[in-house]
Amino acid sequence: MRPDTELVWLSRLRNDDQRAFDALFRQYSARVYRFAYGYLKSGAAAEEIVQECFLKIWERRHELRDDVPLKGYLFTVAHHTILNQLRHTRHHQAYQDYALFTGTATAATTDTDVAFAELETLYLAALEKLPPKRRHIFTLSRQQGLSYAEIAQELGISVKTVETQMAQALHFLRLYFQAHGTALSLLPLLLLLA
Secondary structure (H helix, E strand, O other): OOOOHHHHHHHHHHOOOOHHHHHHHHHHHHHHHHHHHHHOOOOHHHHHHHHHHHHHHHHHHOOOOOOOOOHHHHHHHHHHHHHHHHHHHHHHHHHHHHHHOOOOOOHHHHHHHHHHHHHHHHHHHHHHOHHHHHHHHHHHHOOOOOOOOHHHHOOOHHHHHHHHHHHHHHHHHHHHHHOOOOOOOHHHHHHHOO
């Protein structure tokens, strides 16, 4: 796609033009699908990534900038979404492995799924208790996979500030989990969820 065509699409997207969004979807959805499939090895999971990426593009259409290539932005969103999916799958598997290792697993996986959902709910509630700046830094690190240097650059702060905010966030999460009756033996797993 030519840069001038991309600028037209960006302008139309920012003006809530559904046809421009449809054209963007037709242009890039198959590529995003192949990109996601390469990581996830699942057609259903790759399709879910495509839907989620384009939904994010639509939701953030008013924030799109002319100086950021649309294709690059789309694949950055896809990459972060894939990483989140892989992380979620890994965390769920880690919880199931932990349950099997400790003998708390039951024959019915629904019990494990319910326990994991409760653990994830506790984690999300703890995140909501963090100050907004600290929560944003934490999610950029643990949910979007950015390095401390990348976070510092994106937010215009020092790497040391990022390190301090992350240390405070992790300390708070440990205390929060302990206060809510989560066993100390689960703490390493809980911090994996972060």
